[in-house]
Amino acid sequence: MTTSATAPPRGAGESAPSFGTGPRLRRRLAGLGLLLAVLAACAALSIAVGSRSIAPADVWSSLVAPDGDESSTIVHALRLPRTLLGAVVGVALGVAGVLMQSHTRNPIADPSLLGVAYGAACAVVLSIFLLGLTDVSTYVWFAIGGALAASVAVFAVASGGSRGPTPVTLLLAGAAMSAMLSAVTSAVVLLDESSLEVYRFWRIGSLSGRPEGVTAQVLPFVAAGLVLALAGSRGMNALALGDDVAASLGHRVRLVRASGVAAIALLAGGAVAAAGPIGFVGLVAPHAARAVTGPDHRWLVPYAALCGAALVLAADVAGRVVRGSGEVEAGIVLAVLGGPFFVALARRRRLIEL
Structure with a gap:
């Protein structure tokens, strides 16, 4: 008489999936090192380049041993806070773009499809119109609140069906919410000229003219979003196989989607509140990262974060040098560069689905 042992459930006793071995792992690690070097170069240029250029040696001495001279004051009071803000905004938008494209399975999706930017804009305009706020450091909290509220509303509407939130319902709910909030903002x-003046500048998307404390205000939201994104990487890998397959592998699909939407809201909401709706970062950075990492979100999230930070800083530096006497906002530079990329991406038929 023979006995048969019951096979353990899938995944039982297995170790966590590896991050790759051999040439693939070396290539990914080398890519991370290269991205860190590019980001460091962009940060150095962001500190050194402007209406008054500062020599690299003076930048270094101002950072390690500030002596209160003109160069040191410019570095610490203006350039360094702006560089840190650009890096935080770029990281947030890059990761939010990855999550948005993965959750909607749409390669040309960006975080604005959840109504985050429109929610933040509507809250800013209403705070100016109803409360008379004009200080960026004050209405940044309203921008964050509006972004989070819009995302929660979109997720609630998309979850109304029997199957819960799906890529299609998220897109439709986001489009409807964006249209409604845009109408209220308009x-x-x-009706109010003062609201229009503030909104026009904020709507462009820029790192200039922001108070020094704004980075510290939005950093907790961005950090929380990054934690959620990294924690949900394995769940997102499973969702890429389909909701039914992910559920059969033991993942709670609704929880994975809810945490993903929360991460998008925190990341994009913090970025939009601090710098305005800077476009195309959430579209370009994920594809640049995916070209090296493939679809594995455990690598895709950190890659997109570094790509987004470098992209925002590079656009900000380019905006300072493209005009002799002034500067072009980073949002405009990215729109000019991102438009052709968007058209080329839309024409690539093999990227229609993720």
Whole structure:
């Protein structure tokens, strides 16, 4: 008489999936090192380049041993806070773009599809119109609140069906919410001139003119979003196989989607509140990262974070040098560069689905 042992459930006793071995692991680690070097170079240029250029030696001495001279004051009071803000905004938008494209399975999706930017804009305009706020450091909290509220509303509407939130319902709910919030914002700025003036500058998307403390204000939200994104990487890998397959592998699909939407709201909400709706970072950075990492979110998230930070800083530096006497906002530079990329991406038929 023979006995048969019951096979253990899938995944029982297995070790966690590896991050790659051999040439693939070396290539990914080398890519991370290269991205860190590029980001460091962009940060150095962001500190050194401007209406008054500072020599690299003076930048270094101002950072390690500030002596209160003109160069040191410029570095610590203006350039360094702006560089840190650009890096935080780029990291947030890059990771939010990865999550948005993965959750909607749409390669040309960016975080604005959840209504985050429109929610933040509507909250900013209403705070100016109803409360008379004009200080960026004050209405940044309203921007974060509006972004989070819009994302929660979109997720609630998308979850109304029997199957819960799906890529299609998220896109449809986000489009409807964006249209409604945009209409409210337009109505307010037409009624109030002061709201229009503040909104016009904020809507462009820029790192200039932001108070020094704004980075510290949004950093906790961005950090929380990054933690959620990294923690949900394995769940996102499973969702890429389909909701039914992910559920059969033991993942709670609704929880994975809810945590992903929360991460998008925190990341994009913090970035938009601090710098305005800077576009195309959430579209370009994920594809640049995916070209090296493939679809594995455990690598894709950190790669997209570094790509996004470098992209925002590079655009900000380019905006300072493209005009002799002034500067072009980073949002405009990215729109000019991102437009052709978007068209080329839309024409690549093999990227229609993720």
